Amino acid sequence: MSLIMSYIGRKGCVIAGDKRRIAYFGDKSNREILEEELHAGAIKNDDELQKRAADLGITLKITDDACKVRSIGEVVVGEVSFRSPFETRRRRIYGTTNGYQIVELLGSDISKMEKGESSIVVFGNKKTKEMANEIIKKKWKTKTTLKEISDIFKEVMVEVAKKTPSISNGHDIFIKHPKLDKKEAQKLLRDTILRDVKILQKWREKLQEDLLEKAESIKLASKILNEGEIGRVVSIDENRLEIILGKNVQAFDINWKPLAKPGEKVLMLLDESADVVVGDLAVIENENLCLKRNNSSLKCDFILCKSD
Structure with a gap:
């Protein structure tokens, strides 16, 4: 769901992109029906899109703050x-x-590349590309400045947004005009692409690490103890109790780092006025951490979970 237009010539380049993102939630076959109707131009505005989505039982999340075009130094x-459950193209x-240079990436790996010296390149679905190319052709002059091309692209964005909800009214535009010959241009593009793809690789690696950490946190959170035996008191120092964890209990800090395994000791605090003896059983009853014998409350700064 995008419209990106770029002009590349001997005096410089211009790029423009809309800011809309649409996420679909619901039955896969109905999502495909809705997307096909949208791409074909059968849906004319936001109201029609919401109504058709409701008819198909699809929930939409529409945002108009995406950054689809940007600049890196003298390059736009x-x-x-295109996202699937398994990969992003x-x-x-x-x-x-x-x-x-036009680059196709599977994940963060380059799968295809083509290059040229001058062109007008339009990315979008079939309908938005048809509308954009028609307006560009109508407005184009033999001698057109970069500023005039920018104005044409702005006009295209406004006109196409009136006829389809697949793009937003808002858009971003960048103009660059460094003095480069054809050889210098291709070297700059090649170096920029290599750096940019490397950043994407690092971002994806970090994202994967974060997702794995979150998955592990969710897994551990499902094991949090809210009822049952914790362990027994093995030493007492005023209101500080050393408790040896039971065979099915382990402790983690608030960042889910392991602190103690079954059979290892942890420190808990007891109300100073409470009665406690070595051998008392610590439990969680009705989600309260306490001593089994007299229900005296205990405190700790870690998370208690069932062990594997």
Whole structure:
């Protein structure tokens, strides 16, 4: 769901992109029906989109703050992405004076690349591309400045947004005009792409690490004890109690780092006025951490979980 237009020529380059993202939630076959109707131009505005989604039992999340075009030094970049449950495909255009490269990525790996020296390149679904190309063709002049091209792209965005909810009214535009010959342009593009893809790789690695950490946290959170025996008191120092954990109990800090395994000792605090003896059983009853014998409350700064 995007419209990205780029002009690359001997005097510089211009890129424009809309800011809409649409996420679909619901039955897969109905999602595909809705997307197909949207791509074909059968749905004309936001109200029709919401109504048709409701008819198909699809929930939509629509945002208009996406950054689909950007600049890296003297290079402009535009990206459309296609997400599946297993992978993300990206199609990017990198442009500067006298050169462009179109890169297709599977995850963070380059799967296809093409390059050229001058062109007008439009990314979008079939309908938005048809509408954009028609307006560009109608407005284009033989001698057109970068500023005039920028104005044409703005007009295209406004006009296309009136006819389809697949793009937003808002858009971003960048103009770059460094002095580069064709050879210099391709070298700059190649170096920029390599750096940019490396950043994407690092971002994906970090994202994967975060997802694994979250998955582990969710897994551990499902094991939090809210009822049962914890362990027995093995030493007493005023209101500080050493408790040896039971065979099915383990302790983690608040960041889910392991503190103590079954059979290892942990420190808990007891109300100073409470009665306690070595051998007392610590339990969780009705979600309260206490001594079994007299229900005296205990405190700890860690998480108690069932062990595997």
